[in-house]
Amino acid sequence: MKARIEELRENLAKVEEQIQGALRLASRNREEVTLVVVTKTYPVEDLLALYELGVRNFGENRDQEGSLKAPHLPSDTHWHFQGQIQSRKIPSLVQWADSIHSLDSLEHAAKFEKLPNSEKLNYFVQINLEEGADHRGGVSVNEVGSFLESCTLPITGAMVVAPLGSDPVVAFSKVKKIADEHGLKEISMGMSGDFEAALVAGATHIRVGSSILGSRSLLA
Numbered sequence: 001m002k003a004r005i006e007e008l009r010e011n012l013a014k015v016e017e018q019i020q021g022a023l024r025l026a027s028r029n030r031e032e033v034t035l036v037v038v039t040k041t042y043p044v045e046d047l048l049a050l051y052e053l054g055v056r057n058f059g060e061n062r063d064q065e066g067s068l069k070a071p072h073l074p075s076d077t078h079w080h081f082q083g084q085i086q087s088r089k090i091p092s093l094v095q096w097a098d099s100i101h102s103l104d105s106l107e108h109a110a111k112f113e114k115l116p117n118s119e120k121l122n123y124f125v126q127i128n129l130e131e132g133a134d135h136r137g138g139v140s141v142n143e144v145g146s147f148l149e150s151c152t153l154p155i156t157g158a159m160v161v162a163p164l165g166s167d168p169v170v171a172f173s174k175v176k177k178i179a180d181e182h183g184l185k186e187i188s189m190g191m192s193g194d195f196e197a198a199l200v201a202g203a204t205h206i207r208v209g210s211s212i213l214g215s216r217s218l219l220a
């Protein structure tokens with residue numbers, strides 16, 4: 001059986017090749033893009049192997065999981081949180097996360113702001129492109145402007161999950177346009193299935209899990 005680290009090395013190399021290919025198409029530089037490796041449900045051993053392979057940006061969806069994993073990695077690791085924010089978990093999130101990709105509530109923003117050290121975090125507003133159903137969270141497109149005006153936290157980026165069944169190219173260019181309109185320099189979009197389209201559309205952060213770690217459903 002192949003060692004896990006070799007498997008991760010190969011997957012990472014494959015993803016890196018795809019990143020380079022997409023960036024070449026768009027005449028963009030690799031330095032403009034952060035690959036966030038989404039490690040939710042995977043054990044700390046995998047994260048340590050990825051660290052050894054050079055990964056410094058990890059993404060988690062649950063405070064409970066991220067807060068347990070973070071202390072096991074060296075301090076030059078950057079932790080991204082992209083899960084649904086629960087108000088009571090905010091004090092814990094501030095302890096371990098460096099970037100919050102999923103801010104979508106002014107109440108949550110106010111709660112972050114009251115906490116010491118919250119100014120050290122980077123914040124992305126999550127945009128919801130699904131009309132009506134908003135189970136994935138996010139601020140709807142026509143409310144982004146007022147959200148940013150009322151929000152007292154410094155928001156530097158926009159984040160989106162392309163709606164199921166939508167054309168990701170259309171979704172990602174919409175978000176790029178919204179980000180530009182509001183002067184948001186960072187754009188977090190693109191997952192295993194659609195990160196190349198996201199890179200062509202201007203993503204600065206892509207969040208890739210299963211292409212590197214394997215399919216999560218196999219673990220169940």
Ligand SMILES: *Cc1c(COP(=O)(O)O)cnc(C)c1O
Nearest residue numbers: 038082191192193207208209210
């Ligand atoms: C799980 C998750 C990802 C990574 O998804 P993959 O398809 O495994 O690459 C990215 N973004 C969010 C918000 C996620 O929940």
